[in-house]
Amino acid sequence: MSAVTHTLREALRGRRPLAAVWWEACSVGRAARAAWRGPGRERDLVVQSLKAAGAALIAWAVAGVWLDDPMALMAPWVALVLVQATVYSSVRQAGQQFAAICVGALVASGAQAITEDNTGALVLSLPVLMLAANWSRFGPQGIYTATTAVFVLASGTTVSAAAVGHRVGQAALGAVIGVAVNALVLPPVHLRDVRENLAALARESGDLLHAVAADLRETQWDAQNAADWSRQAAWLQRRLDALYSARSWSRESLRLTSGPLRRLTRRPTGVPPEDEDQRWSRITGNLTALTRTLAVAADEHRTPVPPEGPDLDLYARLLRLIGDACHAEAGCLVGERDGADSGAATEETMEELHRRLQERLREHAGQGASRTAVLGALLLQAENLWAEIVPDPHEPDPHEPGPHEPGPHAPDHPHKPNPHEPAEQ
Structure with missing residues (x-):
């Protein structure tokens, strides 16, 4: 299958319209496979689409078949x-x-x-209604003032109080059916998105830390590497914005929905507390500060001098372990528990690396301010990340499935560096 895909990709190279159609078809195919495999955003979209179609069919059956209304268009449209x-x-x-x-x-x-004329009525009403459509009280539904006028005038019925009441009644019928179907048939509950965005944020933070560690240890890192790290850190900020949006949708989806009906959706009944959003906001800020410090150190026109040799190796190993902790947390959020027993050993290794870096910082303090400033700033950012990311083995796991109330952040581990205290000099 991969050979076929590669052949098609080569054939379409340089043909933009055909390539765009091909990639769009691939995207649709991936979404269809994801919806078939199991629960997720794609399957939710399928369910919502089928519910909307079902609501319209029910409204048509009631208005057009049962009530035998010759103008039953309004009800299924609104539903x-x-x-x-x-x-x-x-x-x-x-x-x-x-x-x-x-x-x-x-x-x-x-x-x-x-006007006693449909064309004249459209000329008279549409400019007024399009202006009214921009009224904030209508929200995104304002455009229906004008489209309703088009439907009313295109129907060709005579003007009367009964005709107007009939049209409004059809709209009310469609609204009741649409809301009832959405509320009673698999009501949409967006709890999964919060957990998925948190897991993605943790995984991508670990990827960034691993990338920085690999470049520091294996290559002659320069401004280009630092620019790549900065772009990855900027992407984390966009992921954090997506998390805030998902949290808002999660809160809204629980409003006006019945508990028993929510359980029928077979979705997780609890999400990580909102304190986790703030914690990952701090982590994202620390990662941004770390990449900015490295970018400044890589700039040949700036005074700060980057650390070299053993210092970089120790620091890269520390970042690698913190990145491993990010990946482990991402796995916990999606239900994976592999490697959970290695936390104590990882903590001891990190403490040893931190101790050796502190010793190197004291040695640099007597050799010059520029190199000491960079190593101290990098070490401070690593300590901040360590304090936020690496779990305390004595703390309860905040990512266990099931509802729980957000609480205050647990105190730092006794051996974990406190980011609010100055590093040893």
Whole structure:
């Protein structure tokens, strides 16, 4: 299969339109396979799409078949668009959309009564309704003021209070069906996204630490390496923003949803506490500061001198172990427990590396300020990362599945460096 993919890739090289179609088809195929394999974002999208289609069909069956309404278009249309990503957003947007539809139907009917001509009514009503669509109270549903007017005038029915009431009633029927389907049939609960984003943030932080450690030990690192590290650190900030967004969606998805119905979704009932978001925000900031310090040290036009030889090797080994701890935490977040028994040995190794780096820092203190400043700054950032990332074996695991309340951050391990205390000189 890989040979076929490679052949197609070579054939499409340099043909941008065909290559774009090919990559899009590959993306769709990956999403379909992910939805088939098991729970995840792709399967959630499939469920939501089928629910929206089902809500529209139910609304059509009620309005068009059961009630035998010749103008049953409004009900399935509203039901379709109100199956939103959360029940709360469905209810909120149902109110906004219903108000927008009422305004559109009333203005269009009034314009038709004044002009007695559909074209003249469109000319009179659409500019007013498009301006009204920008009213903040309508939110993203404001455009339905104008589209409702188009539907009302295109239907060709005469203007009357009964006709306007009929159109508004169809919209209300569709809104009730759409919200009911979203709330009662596998209600969307976005708890998995928080855990997945935390795991990705931990994994990518470990990847960055491993990349820095490898470059410091195996290559003659320079400004280009430092620029690559800085780009990876900037990507971590975007991942942190995605975590905050997922946390917001998680909170909203629990509003107006029934506990028993949430359990039917077979999704995790608890997420890591919000304190974890703040902890990883600090870790991201420390990684950014570390890469910035290395970038300054690599700049030939700056005064600070980077450490060399044994100092770099010790520091790279320390970063490598901290990166291993990040990967271990990412595994815990997704249910993997491999290597959990090596925590004590890792802690002892890190303490030894930290002690030797402190000794090297004291030696450099008598040789010059520039090299001492860089090594001290790097060591401080490593201590900050160590204090935040490396788990204390005496602490309970905050990533155990199940609900738990966020609590204050546990105190530092007795042998773990405190980032708020000055390093030994």
